[in-house]
Amino acid sequence: MEPGGVSVSAVLPAGGSGERLGGATPKQFCAVQGRPLVSYAVRAMERISWISDIIVVVSPENIETMKTIIEKYGHKRVTVVEGGITRHRSIFNGLKVFAEKQFSSHLFQKPEVVIIHDAVRPFVEEDILSKVVMAAKEHGAAGAIRPLVSTVVASAADGCLDHSLERARYRASEMPQAFLFDVIYEAYQQCTDYDLDYGTECLHLALKYCKTNAKLVEGTADLWKVTYKRDLYAAESIIKDNLSQEVCVITDANETVAQVGFLLPESLKRQIKVETVSISQSRNDNHLQSIFSGQCYNFVCVNDKKCAIQETQQLVHILEKSDIPLLHPVVLISVYLDISGNNSFSIGMEELASIKKFARETKKKNILVYGLLIQYKPQLQSKICQRGQWTASRRGEQNVLWMNTTLFMLISVYDGWHLKTQLKFFTVQTKDPSLLQETVNSAAALIMALIKDRNPELIGQLLVA
Ligand SMILES: Nc1ccn([C@@H]2O[C@H](COP(=O)(O)OP(=O)(O)OP(=O)(O)O)[C@@H](O)[C@H]2O)c(=O)n1
Numbered sequence: 001m002e003p004g005g006v007s008v009s010a011v012l013p014a015g016g017s018g019e020r021l022g023g024a025t026p027k028q029f030c031a032v033q034g035r036p037l038v039s040y041a042v043r044a045m046e047r048i049s050w051i052s053d054i055i056v057v058v059s060p061e062n063i064e065t066m067k068t069i070i071e072k073y074g075h076k077r078v079t080v081v082e083g084g085i086t087r088h089r090s091i092f093n094g095l096k097v098f099a100e101k102q103f104s105s106h107l108f109q110k111p112e113v114v115i116i117h118d119a120v121r122p123f124v125e126e127d128i129l130s131k132v133v134m135a136a137k138e139h140g141a142a143g144a145i146r147p148l149v150s151t152v153v154a155s156a157a158d159g160c161l162d163h164s165l166e167r168a169r170y171r172a173s174e175m176p177q178a179f180l181f182d183v184i185y186e187a188y189q190q191c192t193d194y195d196l197d198y199g200t201e202c203l204h205l206a207l208k209y210c211k212t213n214a215k216l217v218e219g220t221a222d223l224w225k226v227t228y229k230r231d232l233y234a235a236e237s238i239i240k241d242n243l244s245q246e247v248c249v250i251t252d253a254n255e256t257v258a259q260v261g262f263l264l265p266e267s268l269k270r271q272i273k274v275e276t277v278s279i280s281q282s283r284n285d286n287h288l289q290s291i292f293s294g295q296c297y298n299f300v301c302v303n304d305k306k307c308a309i310q311e312t313q314q315l316v317h318i319l320e321k322s323d324i325p326l327l328h329p330v331v332l333i334s335v336y337l338d339i340s341g342n343n344s345f346s347i348g349m350e351e352l353a354s355i356k357k358f359a360r361e362t363k364k365k366n367i368l369v370y371g372l373l374i375q376y377k378p379q380l381q382s383k384i385c386q387r388g389q390w391t392a393s394r395r396g397e398q399n400v401l402w403m404n405t406t407l408f409m410l411i412s413v414y415d416g417w418h419l420k421t422q423l424k425f426f427t428v429q430t431k432d433p434s435l436l437q438e439t440v441n442s443a444a445a446l447i448m449a450l451i452k453d454r455n456p457e458l459i460g461q462l463l464v465a
């Protein structure tokens, strides 16, 4: 639904060289979680149905790169336009495709409101876009702002403080911004070469050349612009964090798997939202695909050792078949249960090699496969407890748990004079439930580490919980 019933299109300037970030690749093409930064901003616009055309402005030497990105990530409604030597010149070129036939192979429908958003601000949400569009419709121009982090000072010619601004009165101008198309286009047509070469603020052009006082709209903290290298790391962390909110655990109902299949999601639930799916449900393509399209990018497949890889392969097949483009790497953890009870390592070199081979193949499809072995041996413990130990256990020491589940012997000894009742010793033979819980917790911690880190170098490795 278009906000306020207006037609809206967007221009994303992406024609800079990213000098402050350094490096050979302009920042908008730097990979964040394997995907170029510009693709995140494009995706943020594209998922909003009321934005009609998305114009991405890039430098002439990057036109092909941008077209390849559009193709690879299946971006829709996007047109690539050649940029200029400054940001203002690039934006102006982007606007021209709506107004002047010679700037594009076809003339686009001129929108009532145009959004301008830097391609290097990846986290723009529908809420703020809708707010600036509505405000632009009413006021002619609008832009997102943030409180200043530091005070702004002016230095004199000698490098000393000239004056400082009262921080509370000023705001940092961020993006997105939105304009009545006719207002911003008129402003760009009227402005001087000096404005085009040295200006940094579109809202200022609208004020100076069209007497339009933009409405300032409070934005969220993640609207900041990737400018320095540290910003790329921050963007990567935010994306990883967003991807670590939900996991889908696929388990078998078979007896050996059921216990871990129950305990593992319970342990994971303390850290992440968990959706549990049975193997039979997972074979229904639609069910898994709907989980996937609901932004779940993490899957754990718990099965008994022999067929775990097949189940994982099946899952990869379902994800591949889905129409949803893999915009983020999917983490897929194949859990092998070792309940054999003997001490030998029950996975052979051949199996390890096949996990690695499989993981290398799926990595090409943006699916990161890891192996996790949960070694759980039904443990028989035998312990002789004497009186002192019994006392200790009653004080709440660790062995109290298994003692509660044990059989103990009360021995009465008649020494000729007295009948002495003594808790002399007792023998315990039990599966230790706390040991299983500990192993499952350790498996959950490893799963969380793999999900949060999404490290492509660790694919195909078998971790042991
Ligand atoms: N000639 C230019 C210069 C900048 N931009 C775009 O404007 C946005 C914000 O500009 P900025 O952060 O300054 O990007 P760069 O100019 O690339 O960075 P730097 O100033 O560090 O070189 C970026 O998406 C950038 O690609 C553009 O489209 N055309």
Ligand SMILES: O=C(CO)[C@H](O)[C@H](O)COP(=O)(O)O
Pocket (backbone or CB within 6 Å): 087, 118, 173, 174, 175, 200, 201, 202, 225
């Ligand atoms: O925030 C902005 C507009 O208000 C721009 O993103 C910013 O001014 C761009 O400037 P520069 O290209 O120098 O980083």
